[in-house]
Amino acid sequence: ELINPLNSRSKRPPRPPNGFLLCRKNVHKEARLKGFCNMRVISKVTGMLWRSATQEEKESYEKLSVQVNQLHSQRYPGYKYRPTIRPRLQAIRPYVAPPINPEVLTALPTQIINNNQQPVAYPMYYPDVVEFQFPQFTQEELALLSCYLF
Incomplete structure:
Protein backbone atom coordinates (compact mmCIF):
# COMPACT_ATOMS: atom_id res chain seq x y z
CA GLU A 1 0.00 0.00 0.00
CA LEU A 2 2.93 2.35 0.64
CA ILE A 3 4.56 1.53 -2.70
CA ASN A 4 2.74 2.56 -5.85
CA PRO A 5 2.05 -0.25 -8.35
CA LEU A 6 3.97 -0.66 -11.59
CA ASN A 7 3.06 2.04 -14.09
CA SER A 8 1.19 0.25 -16.88
CA ARG A 9 1.97 2.89 -19.53
CA SER A 10 5.72 3.06 -19.16
CA LYS A 11 6.27 -0.41 -17.62
CA ARG A 12 8.83 1.15 -15.31
CA PRO A 13 8.89 0.65 -11.55
CA PRO A 14 7.89 3.70 -9.52
CA ARG A 15 10.35 5.65 -7.42
CA PRO A 16 10.38 4.78 -3.74
CA PRO A 17 8.65 7.50 -1.69
CA ASN A 18 10.55 9.80 0.63
CA GLY A 19 9.32 10.98 4.04
CA PHE A 20 7.31 13.89 2.66
CA LEU A 21 5.50 11.72 0.13
CA LEU A 22 4.57 9.24 2.84
CA CYS A 23 3.26 12.11 4.95
CA ARG A 24 1.25 13.38 1.98
CA LYS A 25 -0.18 9.91 1.39
CA ASN A 26 -1.23 9.79 5.05
CA VAL A 27 -2.88 13.24 4.90
CA HIS A 28 -4.65 12.30 1.66
CA LYS A 29 -6.00 9.10 3.19
CA GLU A 30 -7.36 11.00 6.22
CA ALA A 31 -8.91 13.67 4.00
CA ARG A 32 -10.55 11.05 1.79
CA LEU A 33 -12.05 9.32 4.84
CA LYS A 34 -13.57 12.66 5.85
CA GLY A 35 -14.98 13.19 2.34
CA PHE A 36 -12.54 15.84 1.15
CA CYS A 37 -10.69 15.10 -2.11
CA ASN A 38 -9.42 18.43 -3.50
CA MET A 39 -5.84 17.39 -4.33
CA ARG A 40 -4.59 20.95 -4.72
CA VAL A 41 -5.69 21.90 -1.22
CA ILE A 42 -4.43 18.60 0.21
CA SER A 43 -0.98 19.26 -1.28
CA LYS A 44 -0.87 22.79 0.13
CA VAL A 45 -1.99 21.63 3.57
CA THR A 46 0.58 18.83 3.53
CA GLY A 47 3.33 21.31 2.66
CA MET A 48 2.31 23.57 5.54
CA LEU A 49 2.14 20.61 7.93
CA TRP A 50 5.55 19.34 6.82
CA ARG A 51 7.21 22.73 7.23
CA SER A 52 5.72 23.20 10.70
CA ALA A 53 6.38 19.60 11.85
CA THR A 54 8.92 18.95 14.58
CA GLN A 55 12.14 17.10 13.83
CA GLU A 56 10.83 13.99 15.64
CA GLU A 57 7.69 13.89 13.47
CA LYS A 58 9.75 14.22 10.31
CA GLU A 59 12.18 11.54 11.49
CA SER A 60 9.33 9.08 12.03
CA TYR A 61 8.34 9.48 8.36
CA GLU A 62 11.99 9.28 7.28
CA LYS A 63 12.42 6.00 9.22
CA LEU A 64 9.29 4.69 7.54
CA SER A 65 10.71 5.70 4.15
CA VAL A 66 13.87 3.66 4.87
CA GLN A 67 11.69 0.61 5.56
CA VAL A 68 9.66 1.26 2.41
CA ASN A 69 12.91 1.58 0.41
CA GLN A 70 13.94 -1.87 1.64
CA LEU A 71 10.58 -3.31 0.55
CA HIS A 72 10.96 -1.49 -2.76
CA SER A 73 14.39 -3.02 -3.36
CA GLN A 74 12.94 -6.49 -2.65
CA ARG A 75 10.02 -5.95 -5.01
CA TYR A 76 12.13 -4.34 -7.75
CA PRO A 77 15.66 -5.81 -7.51
CA GLY A 78 18.24 -3.95 -9.56
CA TYR A 79 16.13 -0.77 -9.63
CA LYS A 80 18.06 2.38 -10.36
CA TYR A 81 16.49 5.77 -10.83
CA ARG A 82 16.99 6.84 -14.42
CA PRO A 83 15.09 10.02 -15.17
CA THR A 84 13.79 10.51 -18.68
CA ILE A 85 15.50 13.43 -20.32
CA ARG A 86 12.90 15.33 -22.28
CA PRO A 87 14.00 17.47 -25.20
CA ARG A 88 13.80 21.16 -24.47
CA LEU A 89 11.73 23.34 -26.72
CA GLN A 90 13.81 25.94 -28.46
CA ALA A 91 12.86 29.46 -27.50
CA ILE A 92 10.52 30.91 -30.08
CA ARG A 93 12.15 34.00 -31.46
CA PRO A 94 9.89 37.03 -31.85
CA TYR A 95 9.11 38.15 -35.38
CA VAL A 96 11.63 40.66 -36.63
CA ALA A 97 10.91 42.52 -39.85
CA PRO A 98 13.61 42.23 -42.49
CA PRO A 99 15.91 45.24 -42.78
CA ILE A 100 14.86 47.85 -45.31
CA ASN A 101 17.45 48.81 -47.86
Whole structure:
Protein backbone atom coordinates (compact mmCIF):
# COMPACT_ATOMS: atom_id res chain seq x y z
CA GLU A 1 0.00 0.00 0.00
CA LEU A 2 2.93 2.35 0.64
CA ILE A 3 4.56 1.53 -2.70
CA ASN A 4 2.74 2.56 -5.85
CA PRO A 5 2.05 -0.25 -8.35
CA LEU A 6 3.97 -0.66 -11.59
CA ASN A 7 3.06 2.04 -14.09
CA SER A 8 1.19 0.25 -16.88
CA ARG A 9 1.97 2.89 -19.53
CA SER A 10 5.72 3.06 -19.16
CA LYS A 11 6.27 -0.41 -17.62
CA ARG A 12 8.83 1.15 -15.31
CA PRO A 13 8.89 0.65 -11.55
CA PRO A 14 7.89 3.70 -9.52
CA ARG A 15 10.35 5.65 -7.42
CA PRO A 16 10.38 4.78 -3.74
CA PRO A 17 8.65 7.50 -1.69
CA ASN A 18 10.55 9.80 0.63
CA GLY A 19 9.32 10.98 4.04
CA PHE A 20 7.31 13.89 2.66
CA LEU A 21 5.50 11.72 0.13
CA LEU A 22 4.57 9.24 2.84
CA CYS A 23 3.26 12.11 4.95
CA ARG A 24 1.25 13.38 1.98
CA LYS A 25 -0.18 9.91 1.39
CA ASN A 26 -1.23 9.79 5.05
CA VAL A 27 -2.88 13.24 4.90
CA HIS A 28 -4.65 12.30 1.66
CA LYS A 29 -6.00 9.10 3.19
CA GLU A 30 -7.36 11.00 6.22
CA ALA A 31 -8.91 13.67 4.00
CA ARG A 32 -10.55 11.05 1.79
CA LEU A 33 -12.05 9.32 4.84
CA LYS A 34 -13.57 12.66 5.85
CA GLY A 35 -14.98 13.19 2.34
CA PHE A 36 -12.54 15.84 1.15
CA CYS A 37 -10.69 15.10 -2.11
CA ASN A 38 -9.42 18.43 -3.50
CA MET A 39 -5.84 17.39 -4.33
CA ARG A 40 -4.59 20.95 -4.72
CA VAL A 41 -5.69 21.90 -1.22
CA ILE A 42 -4.43 18.60 0.21
CA SER A 43 -0.98 19.26 -1.28
CA LYS A 44 -0.87 22.79 0.13
CA VAL A 45 -1.99 21.63 3.57
CA THR A 46 0.58 18.83 3.53
CA GLY A 47 3.33 21.31 2.66
CA MET A 48 2.31 23.57 5.54
CA LEU A 49 2.14 20.61 7.93
CA TRP A 50 5.55 19.34 6.82
CA ARG A 51 7.21 22.73 7.23
CA SER A 52 5.72 23.20 10.70
CA ALA A 53 6.38 19.60 11.85
CA THR A 54 8.92 18.95 14.58
CA GLN A 55 12.14 17.10 13.83
CA GLU A 56 10.83 13.99 15.64
CA GLU A 57 7.69 13.89 13.47
CA LYS A 58 9.75 14.22 10.31
CA GLU A 59 12.18 11.54 11.49
CA SER A 60 9.33 9.08 12.03
CA TYR A 61 8.34 9.48 8.36
CA GLU A 62 11.99 9.28 7.28
CA LYS A 63 12.42 6.00 9.22
CA LEU A 64 9.29 4.69 7.54
CA SER A 65 10.71 5.70 4.15
CA VAL A 66 13.87 3.66 4.87
CA GLN A 67 11.69 0.61 5.56
CA VAL A 68 9.66 1.26 2.41
CA ASN A 69 12.91 1.58 0.41
CA GLN A 70 13.94 -1.87 1.64
CA LEU A 71 10.58 -3.31 0.55
CA HIS A 72 10.96 -1.49 -2.76
CA SER A 73 14.39 -3.02 -3.36
CA GLN A 74 12.94 -6.49 -2.65
CA ARG A 75 10.02 -5.95 -5.01
CA TYR A 76 12.13 -4.34 -7.75
CA PRO A 77 15.66 -5.81 -7.51
CA GLY A 78 18.24 -3.95 -9.56
CA TYR A 79 16.13 -0.77 -9.63
CA LYS A 80 18.06 2.38 -10.36
CA TYR A 81 16.49 5.77 -10.83
CA ARG A 82 16.99 6.84 -14.42
CA PRO A 83 15.09 10.02 -15.17
CA THR A 84 13.79 10.51 -18.68
CA ILE A 85 15.50 13.43 -20.32
CA ARG A 86 12.90 15.33 -22.28
CA PRO A 87 14.00 17.47 -25.20
CA ARG A 88 13.80 21.16 -24.47
CA LEU A 89 11.73 23.34 -26.72
CA GLN A 90 13.81 25.94 -28.46
CA ALA A 91 12.86 29.46 -27.50
CA ILE A 92 10.52 30.91 -30.08
CA ARG A 93 12.15 34.00 -31.46
CA PRO A 94 9.89 37.03 -31.85
CA TYR A 95 9.11 38.15 -35.38
CA VAL A 96 11.63 40.66 -36.63
CA ALA A 97 10.91 42.52 -39.85
CA PRO A 98 13.61 42.23 -42.49
CA PRO A 99 15.91 45.24 -42.78
CA ILE A 100 14.86 47.85 -45.31
CA ASN A 101 17.45 48.81 -47.86
CA PRO A 102 18.16 52.59 -47.57
CA GLU A 103 18.35 52.82 -51.37
CA VAL A 104 14.70 51.79 -51.52
CA LEU A 105 13.71 54.71 -49.31
CA THR A 106 15.39 57.19 -51.63
CA ALA A 107 13.54 55.66 -54.57
CA LEU A 108 10.13 56.82 -53.30
CA PRO A 109 8.29 59.14 -55.67
CA THR A 110 9.38 62.72 -55.10
CA GLN A 111 5.81 64.07 -55.27
CA ILE A 112 4.85 62.08 -52.15
CA ILE A 113 7.84 63.45 -50.26
CA ASN A 114 7.30 67.03 -51.49
CA ASN A 115 3.59 67.02 -50.54
CA ASN A 116 4.37 65.71 -47.01
CA GLN A 117 2.06 62.78 -47.58
CA GLN A 118 2.49 59.46 -45.87
CA PRO A 119 4.48 57.18 -48.20
CA VAL A 120 2.70 54.06 -49.37
CA ALA A 121 4.53 50.76 -49.23
CA TYR A 122 4.25 49.64 -52.83
CA PRO A 123 5.61 46.16 -53.54
CA MET A 124 7.85 47.51 -56.26
CA TYR A 125 9.60 49.70 -53.69
CA TYR A 126 9.96 46.97 -51.09
CA PRO A 127 10.88 43.76 -52.92
CA ASP A 128 12.53 42.32 -49.79
CA VAL A 129 9.28 42.56 -47.82
CA VAL A 130 7.13 40.97 -50.51
CA GLU A 131 9.38 37.93 -50.78
CA PHE A 132 9.60 37.47 -47.02
CA GLN A 133 7.74 34.47 -45.61
CA PHE A 134 6.77 33.81 -42.03
CA PRO A 135 8.75 31.03 -40.36
CA GLN A 136 7.23 27.57 -40.26
CA PHE A 137 6.46 26.32 -36.73
CA THR A 138 6.74 22.77 -35.49
CA GLN A 139 3.81 21.08 -33.73
CA GLU A 140 5.48 21.62 -30.33
CA GLU A 141 5.97 25.33 -31.00
CA LEU A 142 2.35 25.67 -32.15
CA ALA A 143 1.14 23.92 -29.01
CA LEU A 144 3.21 26.30 -26.91
CA LEU A 145 1.92 29.31 -28.81
CA SER A 146 -1.70 28.17 -28.48
CA CYS A 147 -1.42 28.64 -24.71
CA TYR A 148 -0.88 32.35 -25.30
CA LEU A 149 -3.31 32.82 -28.17
CA PHE A 150 -6.47 31.13 -26.93
